[in-house]
Amino acid sequence: MAANTAIRHLLDVDEWSLNDIQRLLDMADSLRGWSDPNSLRSLLRDTVVVTLFYENSTRTRVSFELAAKALGADVVNISASASSVTKGETIRDTVNTLDALGADIIVMRHEHSGAPNTAARWSNSSIINAGDGWRAHPSQALLDLLTLRSIFGSAAGKKIVIAGDIIHSRVARSNIYALTTAGAEVILCGPPTMLPQTFAAAYPGRNVSVTYSIDEALANADAVMALRIQKERMTGGALPSLREYRQFFGLTAERMKAYPHLPILHPGPMNEGVEIDPEVAHGAQSYVERQVANGPLVRMAILLWAARKDDAFLNMAPQTRQIGRH
Numbered sequence: 001m002a003a004n005t006a007i008r009h010l011l012d013v014d015e016w017s018l019n020d021i022q023r024l025l026d027m028a029d030s031l032r033g034w035s036d037p038n039s040l041r042s043l044l045r046d047t048v049v050v051t052l053f054y055e056n057s058t059r060t061r062v063s064f065e066l067a068a069k070a071l072g073a074d075v076v077n078i079s080a081s082a083s084s085v086t087k088g089e090t091i092r093d094t095v096n097t098l099d100a101l102g103a104d105i106i107v108m109r110h111e112h113s114g115a116p117n118t119a120a121r122w123s124n125s126s127i128i129n130a131g132d133g134w135r136a137h138p139s140q141a142l143l144d145l146l147t148l149r150s151i152f153g154s155a156a157g158k159k160i161v162i163a164g165d166i167i168h169s170r171v172a173r174s175n176i177y178a179l180t181t182a183g184a185e186v187i188l189c190g191p192p193t194m195l196p197q198t199f200a201a202a203y204p205g206r207n208v209s210v211t212y213s214i215d216e217a218l219a220n221a222d223a224v225m226a227l228r229i230q231k232e233r234m235t236g237g238a239l240p241s242l243r244e245y246r247q248f249f250g251l252t253a254e255r256m257k258a259y260p261h262l263p264i265l266h267p268g269p270m271n272e273g274v275e276i277d278p279e280v281a282h283g284a285q286s287y288v289e290r291q292v293a294n295g296p297l298v299r300m301a302i303l304l305w306a307a308r309k310d311d312a313f314l315n316m317a318p319q320t321r322q323i324g325r326h
């Protein structure tokens with residue numbers, strides 16, 4: 001089966017322009033507090049959305065499911081551990097089978113980087129990357145940007161620190177693309193074993209830098225995003241101990257006393273007491289719950305875009321064209 005180039009896949013945001021991102025986030029903003037939820041349910045009627053998760057998830061899977069249902073789609077949830085993947089079925093077999101069963105959109109998470117790209121090669125459905133290996137998590141980056149936009153009005157010119165296990169982080173990689181496209185400066189911070197000095201060189205032309213001092217990074221920041229220490233992806237002793245990580249890089253209650261107004265984000269799930277203290281994660285500076293609440297809105301906008309119902313939605317909501325923030 002040849003790949004159909006007319007199909008809209010969301011594999012990462014690296015090739016998305018500022019206008020593309022702004023338009024999608026404007027749609028998400030417009031969906032917030034929509035006064036007539038019934039009117040949305042016609043948009044994806046007759047659309048079948050399959051969530052295909054080879055790796056565990058709480059936020060991403062649930063919010064894609066809620067988003068699809070809010071738009072009137074039929075939703076089927078598959079976890080790979082309960083499917084014929086366990087009998088040796090390949091990604092190509094799986095997506096071809098789902099196509100034949102009538103899927104229109106497949107929301108896919110996989111532990112291997114590039115797996116959604118493989119699926120997109122063989123599928124006649126739209127493939128939406130819900131996180132692959134260390135590579136990309138585009139819907140997370142878009143909801144993070146929506147959250148920053150809601151704090152600042154615009155992310156342009158803002159210094160955003162991303163702190164933690166950068167090398168294993170698909171969230172960091174997609175955020176570098178989304179945030180710099182929106183005009184923000186990204187400062188990466190973590191121990192050298194999780195953040196090689198050369199990391200920023202992989203993003204030529206983008207406003208990205210590396211530092212190994214969390215206090216130096218925070219002193220100049222407009223917002224900070226802590227990342228989870230990914231114990232499941234760590235081999236070879238990248239850290240002496242989690243306690244030492246917390247001491248040198250954690251957003252501890254003690255450290256954050258010096259930055260009482262700095263907005264704090266975390267994509268979740270959090271290791272409370274490692275990269276972020278519980279008082280900080282649930283304190284007045286935390287935007288973690290707002291990030292989670294923005295998840296279904298951004299994912300509704302992604303599903304509308306993938307199903308080519310974005311214009312139909314914008315015709316229902318002409319005011320979205322006038323929001324114009326990024």
Ligand code: CP
Nearest residue numbers: 057058059060267268
């Ligand atoms: N942020 C994120 O991807 O969370 P889940 O693993 O719970 O989906």
